[in-house]
Amino acid sequence: MVDARDLGTSPDEVQFRFRDDEPADHGTITVDACCDQTNATAVRIEPGDDARVLLPFLDRLALIEVNFPGFGDGRGYSSARILREAGYTGELRAVGDVLIDQLSHMRRCGFDSFAPDKRLDEDDAARAFATWEKVYQRAADVRRIIADIRHEA
Amino acid sequence: MYQYDQYDQAMVDARVEEFRDQARRRLEGKLTEDQFKPLRLMNGLYLQLHAYMLRVAIPYGTLNARQMEALADIADKYDRGYGHFTTRQNIQYNWIKLDDAADALADLAKVEMHAIQTSGNCIRNISSDHFAGAAHDEVADPRPYAELLRQWSSFHPEFTYLPRKFKIAVIAAEKDRAAMRLHDIGIRILKNDAGEIGAQFYAGGGMGRTPMIAPLIRDFVPLDQLITYAEACLRVYNRYGRRDNKYKARIKILVHELGAAEYTRQVEEEFAHMLSAGVEPPREELARIAAYFNDPAFVDGPKTIDRSDPDFALWVDRNTHRHKHDAYVSAVISLKPVGGIPGDATSDQMRLVAKLARDYSFDELRVMHTQNLLLPHVRIADLPALWAALDAAGLGSPNMDTIEDIIACPGLDYCSLANARSIPLAQRITERFAANGRTGELGELKLKISGCINACGHHHAGHIGILGVDKKGTENYQLSLGGSEAEDVSLAKITGPGFDEDGVIAAVETVTDVYLGARQDGERFLDTYRRIGMEPFKEALYG
Known part of the structure; x- marks a missing residue:
């Protein structure tokens, strides 16, 4: 079992953040530790973790990190949406193997901060965040989907 | 459209x-x-x-x-x-x-086309009944639902890095012309006892190295919850599908390992949650899409034609399909000329087919999963002219659903995954049966060839299936019998030890001999196999 203190000892380098509040005091713990520890405010979800385990604790959490050890493992997208669907409004941070071409999808799934392992090119990232002017399906963002726009009165 | x-x-x-x-x-x-x-x-x-x-x-x-x-x-x-x-x-x-x-x-x-999500671990192109909108036996045109799913699945932010590829088919008839239950999700549009249209969901089918027939997981999903239910199916898969082994990553393994009942329970739980989250597009969107699929302006006309030319009559009998309007038929354009490459078409042939679609089928064409093309709405009166044009271009082979209508993957001629060639085998088998004149006598006989275990040539679903394998550096072919992709879906069983290229062609002839000797009135090859079982075939092949 990972010692809770082993996580987050070196602060993430957050490259993109879409929030106005002050970043949470860092120091994330595992999902398992979070369930036992009543005062934790930051937690890190690994791909195999069930994000729903955290739902009873959302009120006290200010930062939830979702780790992408490899960009091809898409479980973190579902974790993010599940948290937002449950009403989580704190910071939701994608960390790990976060690349340019995943940014727009992550944003739609509810991530509002990004701490890639390797710093991304700012121009490429700006283009990526703006890739989809309109979208087809509902997600964790509040955008009106194309079908809504089509049927506006 | x-x-x-x-x-x-x-x-x-x-x-x-x-x-x-x-x-x-x-x-x-x-x-x-x-x-x-x-x-x-x-x-x-x-x-x-x-x-x-x-x-x-x-x-x-x-x-x-x-x-x-x-x-x-x-x-x-x-x-x-x-x-x-x-x-x-x-x-x-x-x-x-x-x-x-x-x-x-x-x-x-x-021209409003794309290559989006035609490969990769995402939701792939939605397939459907090739006779959709034309068939006499459908409860609705399945394509509006497929289009709704196309838009929903395009660039879906949550489902772009799934454990593995994900294929969805939508049909709306009891007859299955899209191999619906061999898809990750198969959807059948139907009417319930109250006369309402809804969707039946099957999940966890597939071919590949571990073929599975999808079990029914939901008997009736109301149309205004279709996307929500699909989203719930996908979320459970995205979260719990295996990612440790790419050969066990398809949804069929998840459904099999959990059991259909447990997978269904998890989907229903997620579905209930998503209904409250509200992911369905507005109901008017389906109506908007459906309006594009209204019938073209069919006109009444002759229901019969002059059949005095036997070649033309044969093509009509084999390659046309009953239409919902009795002055029309759907006409299959065979891409299976004897000795040809299944599914290949030259640019000139494509242009000709385009012109024929304009002249005879309300500007509409279909691609069939059997690797043929189709004009969905042809006036019976236009058939002689259509046939003459097709025949002159080498597109008039009268062989739909016969042993010459072979499905074959690209195989070792193109594909880096393949262990054996598929195309030359298909070419030689069609030549063999064209020469021995048995094609007609054999009737409906679906032969499908894959050049490796990934089963792109659907060999598990062939009445006769052939799988190419690598045996100590030489191409070897396993023969299997009794598969079907249709509403009587079943998986083929291997006959026994494999054959070399000449050997498997002879073996195909041998099993057709067994069929012709044993068949009873009106039986297809598949029916006879199901009645008499594998033994007589084995006996003839290896006895």
Whole structure:
């Protein structure tokens, strides 16, 4: 079992953040530790973790990190949406193997901060965040989907 | 058929620009090949043995003449003057240069086409009944539902990095002409006892190295919850599908390991949650899409024709299908000439077919999962002229659903995964049966060939299936019998030890001999096999 203190000892380098509040005091713990520890405010979800385990604790959490050890493992997208669907409004941070071409999808799934392992090119990232002017399906963002726009009165 | 509005067009245009940018970053070294690979796959670019292959989506197999002409132009401009129609109702080009790919995608976008999600671990092109909107036996046209699913699944932010590829088929008749239960999700549109239209969901089917028939997981999903239910199925799969082994990553393994009941329970739980979260598009959207699929202006006309030319009469009997309007039929354009490559068409043939669609089928064409083309709405009175034009272009083979109508994957001639060649085998089998004159006598006999265990040639679902394997460095072919992709779905069973190329051709002849000797009134090969079992066939092959 990972010692809770082993996580987050070196602060993430957050490259993109879409929030106005002050970043949470860092120091994330595992999902398992979070369930036992009543005062934790930051937690890190690994791909195999069930994000729903955290739902009873959302009120006290200010930062939830979702780790992408490899960009091809898409479980973190579902974790993010599940948290937002449950009403989580704190910071939701994608960390790990976060690349340019995943940014727009992550944003739609509810991530509002990004701490890639390797710093991304700012121009490429700006283009990526703006890739989809309109979208087809509902997600964790509040955008009106194309079908809504089509049927506006 | 469906037409893009400004929003659909903006989406495909944005995708072309995104891909151009990705290709640029790959060339500049900002993306590694490992990082670039899933991106190019999701734009249809797949690396084969000799070159890149571009797989273009033909949503639910429907296209118009202008689109077919654009496909012909792409074949000439970026490839070698031909293309290959696939079991996913798509078209593949085998000789594409990476430098040309973005331009080819831009050409496609001009005619409302794309290669989006035709490869990669995402929701693939939605397939459907090739007779949709024309068949006499459907409760509704399944394509509006397929189009609704196409839009929902395009660039879905949560489901772009699934454990593995994900294929959905939608049908709306009791007869299954789309191998629905061999898909990750199969949807059958039907009417319930109250006369309401809804969707039956099957999940966890597939071919590949572990073939499975999808179990029914929901008997009736109301139409205004269709997307929500699909989303619940996908979320459970995305979260719990195996990612430790790519050969166990398809949803069929998850459904099998959990059991259909437990998978269903998890989906229902997620579904209840999503109903409250509200992910369904507005109901009017389905109505908007459905309006594009209204019937063309059918006119009454003759129901019979002069059958005095026996060649023409044979083609009518074999290659036309009953239409919902009795002055029309659907006409199958065979891409299976004797000795030809199954599913291949030259650019000239594509242009001719486009013209015939304009002249005789309300500007509409279909791609069939059997690797043939189809004119869905042909006046019976126009059949002689249509047949004459097809026959003159080598497209008039009267062989739908016969032993000459072989499904074959590209095999070792193109594919880097293949263990054996499929195409030459298909060519030789059609030549053999054309020469021995048995094709007609054998009736419906679906023969399917895959060049490796991945089963792109659907051999598990063949009345006769052939699987190419590598046996100590030489090509070896396993024979199997008794599969079906239709409503009587079943998986074929291996006869016994494999054969070399000559041997498997002889073996196919042997099993057809057993059938002809044993069949009773009106039985197809498959019926006889099911009645008498494997033993008589084994005895004849190995006895």
